[in-house]
Structures are given as C-alpha cells and as structure tokens.
Amino acid sequence: MANSNEPEETNLLTVFNQGLDLYNSICNSSEHTNSSTVQSNVKKAMSLFEQATHLVSYAGIFSTNEGIEEVATNDLQYLLLPALLGSLSLKLTNGERKEIIDVAEIYYKDFMSRCNDYGLSNYVFNEKKEQKEPQNEFDKIAVSVNTRASKIQRYKEQKELKSKLANLKTNMENEHADEEIKRDYFLTMIKSFIHEAVDELNSIEMEKPLLEYMATVKKDEKKPEPRRPITPLKPIIITKDAVQKAVFGAGYPSLPTMTVQEFYDKRIKDGIFPDPSKQPTGPLSLQQSALAGLDLNSEEKEAEEKEKNLENDDPEYIQRMRRMDEYKDEHRRGWGNRANRS
The missing domain is CATH 1.25.40.540 (TAP42-like family)
Incomplete structure (x- = not known):
C-alpha cells in the first residue's frame, strides 16, 4: 500500500x-x-x-x-x-x-x-462568543x-x-x-x-x-433620469406644390418636404409671419404692412386727404389754398434762387 x-x-x-x-x-x-x-x-x-x-x-x-x-x-x-x-x-x-x-x-x-x-x-x-454589553464606563475601559x-x-x-x-x-x-x-x-x-x-x-x-x-x-440611489432623445437635424426641401412634394417624397423618402403654402403656414404658426385672420394692433412696419396688403405711400395718402377736404368744403383748407395761389401769382417760379438772378 x-x-x-x-x-x-x-x-x-x-x-x-x-x-x-x-x-x-x-x-x-x-x-x-x-x-x-x-x-x-x-x-x-x-x-x-x-x-x-x-x-x-x-x-x-x-x-x-x-x-x-x-x-x-x-x-x-x-x-x-x-x-x-x-x-x-x-x-x-x-x-x-x-x-x-x-x-x-x-x-x-x-x-x-x-x-x-x-x-x-x-x-x-x-458565533460562540457571549454577546455581553459592558455595564458601565469602567467595563468599557477594561x-x-x-x-x-x-x-x-x-x-x-x-x-x-x-x-x-x-x-x-x-x-x-x-x-x-x-x-x-x-x-x-x-x-x-x-x-x-x-x-x-x-x-x-x-x-x-x-x-x-x-x-x-x-x-x-x-x-x-436614484437612477438618473434618462436623457430625452435629441431630435436629429434633418434637411427640409421646400417644394412648390403638392405634386412636387409627392415626387420628391417618392424620390428621396429620407428627406421631409413641404409645399410653399405649408412653409408659409408654418411661419405663421411660429410667429414669424403675421396671421392674416387677426386684426393687427399698433403701428405696422413696412414689411408687416406689405404682408397685410396695406399701402403706406405718402403721396397717395396726401391726394386722398385733399380730395376729402374739398368734398367737405373745409374753410380752413380753402383759405390755406387761396393764400398759396396768391403767393404763386406774386412770386414767379425760381424767385429767390441766386443762380437765376440777373
């Protein structure tokens, strides 16, 4: 053995x-x-x-x-x-x-x-030790x-x-x-x-x-909240109408497209363009007036105002116009211009 x-x-x-x-x-x-x-x-x-x-x-x-x-x-x-x-x-x-x-x-x-x-x-x-707590401070020190x-x-x-x-x-x-x-x-x-x-x-x-x-x-420990997924940046092809949108969508399915009208509606929704269905308040800029269909031509406004005063026989306006005619009769055109002096 x-x-x-x-x-x-x-x-x-x-x-x-x-x-x-x-x-x-x-x-x-x-x-x-x-x-x-x-x-x-x-x-x-x-x-x-x-x-x-x-x-x-x-x-x-x-x-x-x-x-x-x-x-x-x-x-x-x-x-x-x-x-x-x-x-x-x-x-x-x-x-x-x-x-x-x-x-x-x-x-x-x-x-x-x-x-x-x-x-x-x-x-x-x-496992075999006796679990005895010290009775006083002296026992703890010992x-x-x-x-x-x-x-x-x-x-x-x-x-x-x-x-x-x-x-x-x-x-x-x-x-x-x-x-x-x-x-x-x-x-x-x-x-x-x-x-x-x-x-x-x-x-x-x-x-x-x-x-x-x-x-x-x-x-x-609380688990950290999952971060919200960031929307990836995608190109947007602006198409003229729904027909082109359908064509581009079929040809390039990965690229989102929109018509001109959809683009304009999105601009209104984002607040970039004025909403034509709402009455504008306060002074308008030239761009806002143009988009709203308003004409701010000063000459046309002046002509309209003259016609309105004549129709209403405004005495103050008539008196002012008469003084202007008398002034023109007494002062020929170009008077006061040093270049036209003899």
Whole structure:
C-alpha cells in the first residue's frame, strides 16, 4: 500500500512546493497588487493550492480524532493550505469585494477550526462568543484595554515567530537537517499563520458592515433620469406644390418636404409671419404692412386727404389754398434762387 501511494505523495509535495514558492514571490514582490503580473501569479498559486487540497482530502491525511503529535512531520505543512488560500483570496482585485472576503473568511475559519482541533490554538468564533454589553464606563475601559493588550501581545509573538522562522529556514536548507528541525519549522510556520488569520478575521468583521452599508446606499440611489432623445437635424426641401412634394417624397423618402403654402403656414404658426385672420394692433412696419396688403405711400395718402377736404368744403383748407395761389401769382417760379438772378 505504501508503494502504491508514493507517486501520489510525491505529486502532492511537488504541487504544494510550487504553490508555496509562488506565494513567497508574491509576498516579496515590489509590484502593485493590482498589476496584471501579480494577479496572474495569485490565480496560479490558488490553483496549485486547490489542487493540493483535493489531493490531501483524497488521501485522508488529517483526522479530528488524532493529536498533532500523531501527524507525520511532512504532512504538517499541509495544514497551512486553507490559510494560504485565504491570504491569496484577499489579494484578488477583480470581482465583488463582498464575495472575496466571504471566501477568505471561510478559508481562515477552516484553518482556525483545524488548529483548534489539534490543540494549536483556542480561537473563539463569533458565533460562540457571549454577546455581553459592558455595564458601565469602567467595563468599557477594561474591554478596550484588554483588546489593545491582546493586540500588542500578538504583535510581539508574531515578531518573535518570524525571527525564529527565518533561523529555522536556514537550517532547513541544510540537506542534513533532521526531522526535529523540520517539525519545529512547520509548527512555527503554522503558529505564525494563526496570528495572521486572527488579524485577518478581525479585519473582515470590521469590513463586512461597511460593505453592507455601501451596498444599501448604492441600491437606494436614484437612477438618473434618462436623457430625452435629441431630435436629429434633418434637411427640409421646400417644394412648390403638392405634386412636387409627392415626387420628391417618392424620390428621396429620407428627406421631409413641404409645399410653399405649408412653409408659409408654418411661419405663421411660429410667429414669424403675421396671421392674416387677426386684426393687427399698433403701428405696422413696412414689411408687416406689405404682408397685410396695406399701402403706406405718402403721396397717395396726401391726394386722398385733399380730395376729402374739398368734398367737405373745409374753410380752413380753402383759405390755406387761396393764400398759396396768391403767393404763386406774386412770386414767379425760381424767385429767390441766386443762380437765376440777373
């Protein structure tokens, strides 16, 4: 049986190491997380770790009925798979953020649950925490102090673990490293990821209400009113009569046409031309008078006025005309013109 499983175990170790090398290169990269290169590597690493997870599940390496001392040294590193997948999930920039943190939360909680089962941690999940509100200000201060103290303590422990991990990694590179060094290295790595998982789960808990609020605001936002379609500018061909309109309409169906009468009626409707059916009020311009059929010739008006005065025997008008005749009799034409003086 051992011989039949050996190729499978070798394949698992190869896939896991490839994913771990890619994960370390991502963490040490100076490129932005949202760069195409980093995002491509994140997806590749996740694919490798997912493949390794399937192989671990198929081989049945872990069991909730055993202690950590019963797990083979080389198998300890596979406990990191959900933590590594959770860390990589949070580095994704494409997709809905809510879905990303939900997936990362599942991975980290699975990792912490397994660590609890093997006695490597005593993490209390939110579902099991007692929801007790502080009774007074002193209780609130005590909770705040304890929370801050636990964060400081985790930070110190994390720093020490990283330093220890760096030293153990140097020893691991020695081909003569014994099993004790390997086991210590893997357990230290697991403890380091436990601290990271706790911090990330706390961050996720704080981010989730914010994302829910933003989703609510986005949902309640009124959609902007659709802009009224702008009538496209079209040429208008003026035709002389309805016959030409029918001809042009048939020849150029895409161009609207109108007769002269339709054009004139449209001008009246737009207020550019006067409406002949309405009596004009106030003084008229020459154009309005012409369009209305009125004649403003001053000479004709004067002749009409003279004829009217004669018919009515206006004494003032007759007296004025007599004085004009006497003046003409006494003064010959051209009198007073310096050019005609002798």
